[in-house]
Amino acid sequence: KKEAALSVARNMAQQNNPGAVQCPVCSQDFEAASINSHLDVCLLEAEQGDQKEDGKADTPPCKKSRTSADTAAAAEFTPGQGAHLAAAASRSAPSAVFSVFQGSKRTKPGEPHASVSSKQGGFANTNGADLSPKGVKAPGSSPRGVRAAGADAPRPAASGASACAPRGPCAPESVKPLAERMRPDTLEEYFGQNKVLGENTLLRSLLESQEVPSLVLWGPPGCGKTTLAHIIAGNIKRNGGARFVSLSATSASTAEVREVIKQAQNELRLFKRRTVLFIDEIHRFNKAQQDTFLPHVECGTVTLIGATTENPSFQVNAALLSRCRVIVLEKLSVEAMEAILLRAVGSLGVGVLQGDRADSEDSGDGSEPRIYIEQKALSTIAHLCDGDARTGLNGLQLAVQARISAARLGQASEKTQPIIIQEDHVKEGLQRSHILYDRAGEEHYNCISALHKSMRGSHENAALYWLGRMLEGGEDPLYVARRLVRFASEDVGLADPMALTQAVSAFQACHVIGMPECDVILAQCAVYLARAPKSVEVYKAYGNVKACLRNHQGPLPPVPLHLRNAPTRLMKNLGYAKGYKYNPAFSEPVEQDYLPEELKEISFFDWTPANV
Numbered sequence: 001k002k003e004a005a006l007s008v009a010r011n012m013a014q015q016n017n018p019g020a021v022q023c024p025v026c027s028q029d030f031e032a033a034s035i036n037s038h039l040d041v042c043l044l045e046a047e048q049g050d051q052k053e054d055g056k057a058d059t060p061p062c063k064k065s066r067t068s069a070d071t072a073a074a075a076e077f078t079p080g081q082g083a084h085l086a087a088a089a090s091r092s093a094p095s096a097v098f099s100v101f102q103g104s105k106r107t108k109p110g111e112p113h114a115s116v117s118s119k120q121g122g123f124a125n126t127n128g129a130d131l132s133p134k135g136v137k138a139p140g141s142s143p144r145g146v147r148a149a150g151a152d153a154p155r156p157a158a159s160g161a162s163a164c165a166p167r168g169p170c171a172p173e174s175v176k177p178l179a180e181r182m183r184p185d186t187l188e189e190y191f192g193q194n195k196v197l198g199e200n201t202l203l204r205s206l207l208e209s210q211e212v213p214s215l216v217l218w219g220p221p222g223c224g225k226t227t228l229a230h231i232i233a234g235n236i237k238r239n240g241g242a243r244f245v246s247l248s249a250t251s252a253s254t255a256e257v258r259e260v261i262k263q264a265q266n267e268l269r270l271f272k273r274r275t276v277l278f279i280d281e282i283h284r285f286n287k288a289q290q291d292t293f294l295p296h297v298e299c300g301t302v303t304l305i306g307a308t309t310e311n312p313s314f315q316v317n318a319a320l321l322s323r324c325r326v327i328v329l330e331k332l333s334v335e336a337m338e339a340i341l342l343r344a345v346g347s348l349g350v351g352v353l354q355g356d357r358a359d360s361e362d363s364g365d366g367s368e369p370r371i372y373i374e375q376k377a378l379s380t381i382a383h384l385c386d387g388d389a390r391t392g393l394n395g396l397q398l399a400v401q402a403r404i405s406a407a408r409l410g411q412a413s414e415k416t417q418p419i420i421i422q423e424d425h426v427k428e429g430l431q432r433s434h435i436l437y438d439r440a441g442e443e444h445y446n447c448i449s450a451l452h453k454s455m456r457g458s459h460e461n462a463a464l465y466w467l468g469r470m471l472e473g474g475e476d477p478l479y480v481a482r483r484l485v486r487f488a489s490e491d492v493g494l495a496d497p498m499a500l501t502q503a504v505s506a507f508q509a510c511h512v513i514g515m516p517e518c519d520v521i522l523a524q525c526a527v528y529l530a531r532a533p534k535s536v537e538v539y540k541a542y543g544n545v546k547a548c549l550r551n552h553q554g555p556l557p558p559v560p561l562h563l564r565n566a567p568t569r570l571m572k573n574l575g576y577a578k579g580y581k582y583n584p585a586f587s588e589p590v591e592q593d594y595l596p597e598e599l600k601e602i603s604f605f606d607w608t609p610a611n612v
């Protein structure tokens with residue numbers, strides 16, 4: 001391997017600068033005299049990177065945690081960073097980039113690293129202390145009323161799993177949040193999203209035929225965007241067809257993007273290998289960064305897979321977007337969530353209770369309690385997590401950890417009793433307000449639009465619902481109040497001029513008393529506006545005025561002299577105010593022009609601009 005690399009390096013040296021030699025592995029330039037020793041280190045590091053943790057190094061970066069329990073765990077470990085890059089990072093500034101080389105060797109069973117897979121890890125607290133449900137029997141030995149979770153679920157945590165926590169490279173695996181450990185590796189383990197990934201869908205056939213086009217995966221948090229990228233990466237790796245590189249737009253700089261592109265060009269030129277570049281949260285890249293890889297996506301050096309929670313039509317460079325296929329992923333259905341949770345429960349060795357309690361059941365080996373979760377509790381998580389698998393899995397993990405800790409602190413006699421996780425326990429772990437509504441995201445605009453349209457359609461019931469979705473989700477009441485003021489004029493208008501008074505009063509009341517007391521004020525106003533008669537006469541007419549001004553060719557017509565004030569003699573002499581008829585001085589209607597000569601015939605109330 002080294003000989004081949006050396007010969008490539010020498011060729012490059014001859015072609016380019018005879019003084020400098022570019023390393024074909026890391027693409028950095030070196031003195032010809034030092035390339036040999038550098039390659040020794042670089043190849044070794046690359047190989048270590050390949051061997052690392054059963055190929056996990058090519059996975060997209062560890063996702064952000066959303067619960068306090070995960071935060072510490074995630075902070076301790078950033079999976080997916082290849083050893084060669086970790087070493088590179090020690091030479092230079094820390095990098096958000098990590099790259100993966102193909103053909104990684106899997107650690108043999110029996111070797112220390114292979115002793116625990118991501119799916120076998122027991123529970124661990126954030127200090128790495130083992131909280132595995134030791135002594136839990138396999139689902140096959142479950143008591144009456146308990147069924148095994150997920151037929152294809154991985155085996156339950158063995159008591160030996162805890163030994164992994166403090167040891168070598170597998171220790172971080174056990175402190176990963178459950179959602180991270182349960183990240184599927186194959187499409188078979190990927191639940192839901194049938195519209196885009198079901199049988200006979202375009203994306204599925206493309207993935208099966210190993211043809212990965214540039215993609216933008218757009219969907220709400222936790223619906224499986226990164227996971228899908230991870231599965232695609234696995235497919236690519238198994239096929240050996242391309243190299244997979246991952247960047248997070250939250251931390252990667254333009255220089256790092258350029259570096260990835262440079263490496264991709266080298267890979268293509270030297271090894272005829274494409275690069276698939278995964279960019280998480282692509283909407284966070286600025287235009288300059290997006291522009292950097294545009295030509296390389298276009299010419300095929302890089303196949304881009306971007307993930308975003310934001311509408312890509314607003315956030316992603318139009319030119320880049322037009323070169324990518326946009327895949328819209330949806331919130332996971334309750335059924336898909338139940339399947340995901342069952343798989344997780346199975347991997348933890350937690351039994352599922354169907355109706356009957358197992359209070360009086362034995363306690364396994366007599367020293368450690370068994371753990372069960374009520375089916376109802378699982379369904380509650382599936383419903384409450386609002387289609388966000390990460391939230392659901394985090395909620396499950398918190399509930400189980402909390403129950404195990406409580407059991408350990410309890411009376412000695414209780415310590416051998418089965419641990420049962422009930423609905424109330426899981427509710428504690430899920431923060432509903434976060435789940436309902438994302439104030440910063442697109443949902444904010446979707447909900448206010450739904451409220452506006454419900455009021456316009458005089459549907460007081462729906463108006464109340466959308467208002468509740470926003471307020472209970474933590475929306476700023478003044479944001480809603482401002483919209484009600486606008487609605488009172490735009491949609492109710494002169495059909496009920498009191499609507500504007502109502503809305504402005506509601507705005508002021510919200511301003512003065514704030515949440516939670518102002519909720520009912522907004523509700524009253526929303527219902528008033530929904531019930532009010534509607535008129536868009538003024539709104540439309542004013543729109544016509546704006547269009548008329550916008551479309552006007554040449555200089556705007558002057559204000560007619562008779563409509564001007566004449567406060568000075570000079571102005572009077574110039575004809576200002578001449579011929580103006582003061583209406584109160586006339587007993588009968590006054591004939592007078594109020595528009596410029598050329599607009600005299602236009603009525604903005606029934607005129608339609610030519611280009612509308």
Ligand SMILES: Nc1ncnc2c1ncn2[C@@H]1O[C@H](COP(=O)(O)OP(=O)(O)OP(=O)(O)O)[C@@H](O)[C@H]1O
Nearest residue numbers: 179182183190191221222223224225226227389390
């Ligand atoms: N469709 C799915 N099938 C099985 N598990 C899933 C699925 N979607 C998500 N998960 C689980 O949820 C976790 C979080 O999912 P993922 O990181 O893919 O979400 P995301 O859409 O990228 O979220 P975000 O936008 O917040 O980054 C995964 O680690 C995995 O365990």
